[in-house]
Amino acid sequence: MSYIDSIFSLEGKTVAVIGGTGELCGTMAEGLSKARAEVVIVGRNEDKAKSRIANIEDSGGKAYFLEADVTKKDSIESLLTEIIKQSGKCDVLVNGAGINSATPFLEVPEEEFDKIFETNSKAVFVTCQVFGKYFLKNNISASIINVGSMSGIIPLSRVFTYSMTKAAVHNISKNLAREWAKQGVRVNTLVPGFFPAEQNRKVLTEDRVASIMGHTPMQRFGDSEELIGATLFFASEKASSFVTGAEIVVDGGYASMTI
Ligand SMILES: NC(=O)c1ccc[n+]([C@@H]2O[C@H](COP(=O)([O-])OP(=O)(O)OC[C@H]3O[C@@H](n4cnc5c(N)ncnc54)[C@H](O)[C@@H]3O)[C@@H](O)[C@H]2O)c1
Numbered sequence: 001m002s003y004i005d006s007i008f009s010l011e012g013k014t015v016a017v018i019g020g021t022g023e024l025c026g027t028m029a030e031g032l033s034k035a036r037a038e039v040v041i042v043g044r045n046e047d048k049a050k051s052r053i054a055n056i057e058d059s060g061g062k063a064y065f066l067e068a069d070v071t072k073k074d075s076i077e078s079l080l081t082e083i084i085k086q087s088g089k090c091d092v093l094v095n096g097a098g099i100n101s102a103t104p105f106l107e108v109p110e111e112e113f114d115k116i117f118e119t120n121s122k123a124v125f126v127t128c129q130v131f132g133k134y135f136l137k138n139n140i141s142a143s144i145i146n147v148g149s150m151s152g153i154i155p156l157s158r159v160f161t162y163s164m165t166k167a168a169v170h171n172i173s174k175n176l177a178r179e180w181a182k183q184g185v186r187v188n189t190l191v192p193g194f195f196p197a198e199q200n201r202k203v204l205t206e207d208r209v210a211s212i213m214g215h216t217p218m219q220r221f222g223d224s225e226e227l228i229g230a231t232l233f234f235a236s237e238k239a240s241s242f243v244t245g246a247e248i249v250v251d252g253g254y255a256s257m258t259i
Contacts, residue, residue: 007238010037014087015235016079017041018070018127019096021048023197024224025147028094031228032235033061037092040083041065070097070123071115076130084134091140092235093131095124095169096147100162102203113161120165121172128176132185141184145234146173148189150251159203170247177245186244188234193251195222218252226250 001009015032019025021043033039033056041049041063049065056063064086068079083090099119101112124146135142151159152166170189177187194212196204204212213219230248233239240246249255 008035008232008236010035010092010232010235013037013091013235014083014089015039015092015094016083016090016131017094017096018068019043019094019098019147020052021045022096022098022199024192024195024227025094025096026052027224028096028227028231029063030055031225031231032092032094033063034059035232035235036061037235038087039063040087040090042068042079043097044069070127071118073126073130076123076127080130080134089138089140090131090134090142092143092145093127094145094147094231094235095127097123098147098149098199100159100199100203102158103161104158105160108161116161117165120162121168124169125172128172128187132176132180135185136180136183139184141237142186143235143237143240144173144176144185144187145231146187146189148173148191148247150191150193150249150254153191153247153249154255158208173247174245181244186234186240188240188244189247190227190230190234191247191249191251192227193222193249193254195224195227197224212254215257216252216254217257220252222250222252 015037017025017029020029020041029039029041046065053063069075146169148169149166151163152170155163173187173189
């Protein structure tokens, strides 16, 4: 085994990638598979998982799709039951489902707030509860990777609900990291900057893009492939064995920009 493999290989690990039907987590799922994890792509639409699964199988990896709606606790419980049935266990959870909206603050309807909150925050809370209970009960050295957002650290104009719900993700990651540190369950947050994807297409208007570029030292959007390194680091028991409650920002320098 090469030195790199001894640190980063996910051979024998089963990783559930919630939101793997989307742009960022779908790419992360392919990266996890290249590090030899068995990948469970979780989402609401199987069609969106098909090309990812085909790519993974074409490169000799193993992946399958499971349908789940993260806003429903019984759906998350059934998801875990099905993963255990099909894979025998689960070692890594990526919490990446997310939705967004750019409704002006004074006009945000309560139903819209509830939907974004249920998908982005409550679902992370519930998923950590369901999977966390399983990891602890079975003494699994697990890694939970919650997908936060730059807007959860530096509040972002126009996406009020989204920013607030992502701040909650950062908070619960650290809280659970402390809670479960001695039991071997690590909880970290991956913090993407700006990556064009389905959920933010409508938000990325021309003036918005100009403003983002003016605030991004690298002067470009991220490519979803650029999230793979940090994902593998958090997923690997060896590479990040002493890392919990951490945030890795992948943002082209956005968070470091002052003037
Ligand atoms: N794209 C960016 O610039 C960016 C920046 C920071 C954080 N993020 C976060 O990264 C994650 C991935 O986002 P993306 O940009 O790839 O968007 P995306 O829209 O391509 O992917 C999001 C996925 O979540 C799934 N999803 C939504 N609601 C769900 C539900 N109730 N149950 C199950 N699945 C559900 C969607 O079907 C979709 O496949 C999200 O949490 C997002 O908030 C994205």
